Amino acid sequence: MKIKEFLNKKNNNKDVIVVQGLGFVGAVMSIVVANSSKKDYAVIGVDRKESIEIIDNINNGIFPIKSSDPKIDEYYQKSIKKGNFLATYDTSAYSYASVIIVDINLDVQKNSDSQGNLNSFNVDLNPFKNAIRTIGQNCMEDVLILVETTVPPGTCLKVVKPIIEEELIKRQLSVDKIKIGHSYERVMPGPEYINSIKNFYRVYSGIDENSALATEKFLKTIISTKEYPLTRLVNTNATEMAKVLENSYRAMNIAFAVEWSRYAEEAGVNLYEIVNAIRMRPTHSNLMYPGIGVGGYCLTKDPLLASWAKINHFSSDNNLEQSENGVKINDKMPHYAFDFMKKAFALESITNKKILLLGVSYRSDVGDTRYSPVEPFYLNCVASKAIVETHDPYVQYWEEINLKVSQDLDEKLDMSWDIIVFSAAHSEYKNPKVISKISKMSNVKVLDTLGILNEKDIVELNKNNKVKVLGRGDI
């Protein structure tokens, strides 16, 4: 369907909202906007021509994101019924928009060695700049451009605004009416996917008063702002910084658990027990548990975006030491987990060992494999010539390494293994039947990288086998 046809059909006189980028945020944001209970919008999702499969799927009844949140399908079906959501790569879509929401990626290029040591990194703004330029080449002069992408602080004022103005001037349009807002999402893929957009606190700002007001007005039609009031910050630098600060804090807190997890192993104590004891203090209630590492699109890069911008956008002499270190320590964690496996089971070599990885996504009960810590763990196993198989109830195909992943846990547990690794904390693995099956195997070594096993499980498994848990020096 062409854009004009779409707009004439059921969407006559509706405000057109264009979402740029149909990834984990943009696709879901699109259906949330299409289902606003406060205003009837026509939503056009724009992605690059290379993403034609996603675009076609959306237009043909197949939503690109699998999720345990039933609301995803519900919202998508409703948008089909209403006929107010179209996907396209046609950039003329921007010319109809009263609001353009920027939900594209902005990546960090990491230069790391095979052990996960981050030697250097760079932020290439060009793909982002090009995407913004396409908006400027097509948009109306009074559009609201709402940037949701996590950007290096300073980007709206130092990058987005000049590009848009440049393009408007080329088109002989006024630069006085353009509105640029920034409001970061706090999307959590998983069972609360939709709620994490619709029913959660939002921080926003604009490059000027008009921009901030327009952003506020629009967000109020999308988000349950009565229950979750909006917070306005003074300028876009502030909201951009808030987003990367938030994620840097979390990344650093995870890195803290990483280094104490090693300590606990050396000192023969159970870090889980310690964390539980300390979490009773309200000031320490977000202390993290040990784990195989950090994955996902945000925590693995946002502190670096922040650090990069500090020097490149604000001419600072110093990087963000503590925040950058968070990323560095976390990046090494899967490699450490791999070494731990060999050491804990006293294995000189894992060549030809049959290893089953239970879970490949970066988060429990989510099918997202982007920057999953299981990836370096898997690659280390393969590099050591182990025979590795993988299972994940939420991942059929592991795109990052082009691997088919099994969904048949029973079948996998009927096979024989040298080592079974719990590498994601999916609910399916917590089923007593799983423990019971593994406990009946003989000579299998069980590595729990994220504390999925409880005390009873461990006793049960240790009858025939050997269990080791990252962050637990007591077993």
Place this chain on the structure above:
Amino acid sequence: MKIKEFLNKKNNNKDVIVVQGLGFVGAVMSIVVANSSKKDYAVIGVDRKESIEIIDNINNGIFPIKSSDPKIDEYYQKSIKKGNFLATYDTSAYSYASVIIVDINLDVQKNSDSQGNLNSFNVDLNPFKNAIRTIGQNCMEDVLILVETTVPPGTCLKVVKPIIEEELIKRQLSVDKIKIGHSYERVMPGPEYINSIKNFYRVYSGIDENSALATEKFLKTIISTKEYPLTRLVNTNATEMAKVLENSYRAMNIAFAVEWSRYAEEAGVNLYEIVNAIRMRPTHSNLMYPGIGVGGYCLTKDPLLASWAKINHFSSDNNLEQSENGVKINDKMPHYAFDFMKKAFALESITNKKILLLGVSYRSDVGDTRYSPVEPFYLNCVASKAIVETHDPYVQYWEEINLKVSQDLDEKLDMSWDIIVFSAAHSEYKNPKVISKISKMSNVKVLDTLGILNEKDIVELNKNNKVKVLGRGDI
């Protein structure tokens, strides 16, 4: 009064509890034990002969710690009335004890340059070892030694136990009945001083089952364990680690605020506003505000104790990078605040400038100046030949630098100053009269190092003067 006399007088047949160390923890712990509602104890506080002044004061009706908590005086007066609290340097006190609580200091020796850069550090265990030895030379063979001192993980098993056993053997006593427990306090000097001991969660452990049971039994007579249940950890390594982990976490979180505070100044944003916006997320509710730095006895050294023990007690190859960095970043903060003052007010030199520091203690509404961040700030001012005066409602004499501190705020605010620095967030400074007085001065520069001023104050002060706030790039 002699110990025997004390024990014969009103304390016949009472269990004798000896508290070793009469500092910020030991002195208050003593009166809490003396006022147990569950058991009638005779309490003897033992300190070194050099602390004779403190000992004499306690025995003569003068409690050594000034506090805003009225319960301190109440508890102390009750113990006088009951006649069940004696202070002494006579180490024979240990021979009467059924429980000996170790509340002495264990210091870290920091080697830092004049800019606060921590070049190296060391932990000298000898004073601690000597104190433990005195116990071994005097105690009964079945005493419970309850270590509350923050120690490098591993200390109870690797240091305390061998020393006590060695001394018992020398005295031809059995080593089988000795009990050693570890339970760390979470004392907070300030208005909740007593509650922070009596009404708060406790973690405990013992070197064996008997030790843990005895520790539990004793703590139950001191702490409101119904409301704040005890948590038992598996061994003393675990509780020792829990304590330093807890404080390392806090120190690291403060260091995080430090580095983002500088960023906020560079980017022209208000970090307070950002922190407030982010703290709405339950996972981020303990995000710290900017400040002049970290002080007090714990956060400035505990991460280093942990890091030291990792290498020296558990033969690790690695220190605790993230936790050590926390201390390093925090140590530099007061120096940064000093540089900020010069830069923010565009002062080439502060020689002969008249500077008033409001607050010298390390914490709001507390008189504790140990490792106060105001100390390096003050010393930097003096080294630059400024004329510095200090005020603090809770500190009459600043022991660390041998300085008389004024308590007369009105008098100080009637004098003329070039710069007034809010260096502690005492309630007295939040009085509108203070702002009103300062706002009437002309040509005074006001530096707020911890966000004590609200927006209204800032507008008011900026009428005649110039205000700068650490962590706020927006003014």
